[in-house]
Structures are given as structure tokens and as C-alpha cells.
Amino acid sequence: MSERQQEYAFHPADLVEYVKDKPIGAARAALTMVLEETDVYPDVVIGELSENMEFNQHLLKQLSEALRNNPKKIISGMPNRIKGVQFERELGI
Template sequence: MSELKQEYTFHPADLIEYAMDKPVGAARAALAVGLEGVHVYPDIMIGELAGNMELNQRYLNKVVCALRKDSKNILGEMPADIQVSHFERIVG
């Protein structure tokens, strides 16, 4: 019986990946939850979502790849405009 029992470890990228083809509200919620504890401002990341789901899918794919690669350095994988927004927020 224990051979059949597999434990699942939650990875925030899984939730964001799941929400890629869902309405924008689901993508916003997935980013809010998936970016908890990551050293980024979720509201800036959420603000990047557009009304166009095709654009959102490309953006969310970048976020997923960055989270899977290194959740401690997600900003290093994000486009320059997002990095600038984060820097501006930190500087004030």
C-alpha cells in the first residue's frame, strides 16, 4: 500500500502554471499565492498582467521558469521593466 502512496510537494510554479489558461482573475490569484515568501512585490508582478491572455501566458511562463530555476532570484529572470519597478519601490 505504501508503494502506491506518493506525496506531493507544493511548488508555487505549479499553481501559476495551472492558471495560465484561466481568466485573468485566476492568474492574479495564482500570482498572489505563488509569490508569497518570494522576494518580489506581488502587486507589481500582478500589475503586469494584461487583458490579452496570450500575452499573459508568455509572461506567466517566464514567472514559472524563474520560480523553478531559483525562487530566491526571480527578479534576475524578469524583464527589465519589472526589475526597474521593483528597484523604484525599494528606493522609494
Template sequence: MNEPDQGYIFNPADLVEYAMDKPIGAARAALAVALEKADVHVDIVIEALFENMELNQGFLKELSGALRKSPSKVLGGMPNRIKGRQLERDIGL
């Protein structure tokens, strides 16, 4: 009669969704954990959020979708400005 408990499987995207309506301090902490193993640095994501507050919800939804797809390979699903900033960081500019 009872369905077997499937249990909760953590996905870093859960933290991004949590961060969507939180103050920046809580959002920064959640994003730092969510992006711990990702191929994009958390500072680049935080900088993008500060640059355009109006696009935050859409951007965080993109980030959440990319994390759900592959928690360690999110850069491919990010806007070009994020890809560019990550490339600059990778090559030390």
C-alpha cells in the first residue's frame, strides 16, 4: 500500500532557487555552495547579479536550469557575458 520512500536527492539548483528571493547575504552564501563544483566562479555570478537587478530572476532561472542539467558544467548554459568573464578569469585578465 505504501509507496517506497524515494528520498530527497540534493541538486545545487535547489540552492539557486532558494536564493531567488533572499537578501544578498543569504543569496551569496547559497550561490557559493551551489557553484562549489561548477565551471563558473561564484564571484562572476554575483557580479552579474549586481550589474542588472532587473534581470536577476531570469538569470537565476537560467543558472538553476544549467545546474539541474549538469552541476559541474554550467558555463555552456550561461549568457555570453558570463562566459566572457569566466574566460578572462581563467586566463588571468
């Protein structure tokens, strides 16, 4: 990779970190894009967002860390509530 390509390398976690302190609509839009090709349904994580910015920042921090560990398989780094909802969704419950 050339220097120019390295400067503009995009990591999905960067977008999540950017929207941590943005309005909830921005976070929803970012999560829709970032989670598209992961092992978690975007609407599962989006459904956990609340009007409480501190809660959202904590959730998005966990998501960002999981994305940095493995951008495709993030379920293991998610809170138990999201793991449970994801599991129910996969079972069709």
C-alpha cells in the first residue's frame, strides 16, 4: 500500500467512535452501515440505543472495541443483552 492509501484507510470502528457524542439519528445511520457485514443484525444494536447519551456512549465504546478486534465477528464483544436478542432472532423467537 502506498503512503497515500494508508492515510485514508477506513476502519468501521472510526465511524462508531465519531458518532458517540452525536445525536441518536447519526448513531443509527452509522450503525446501519458499519454492521451490514458483521455477525450482528444492525437493528438489534440500534434497538438498544436510548435517549440516554451516556448509555449510548458506553454501548458504542463496546462496539468500537469489538470492531477493532474483528470487524466481521463482533458478537463476542457485545453486552449480554445484545447477545440474547441476537440469539433469539437467529432462532426465530
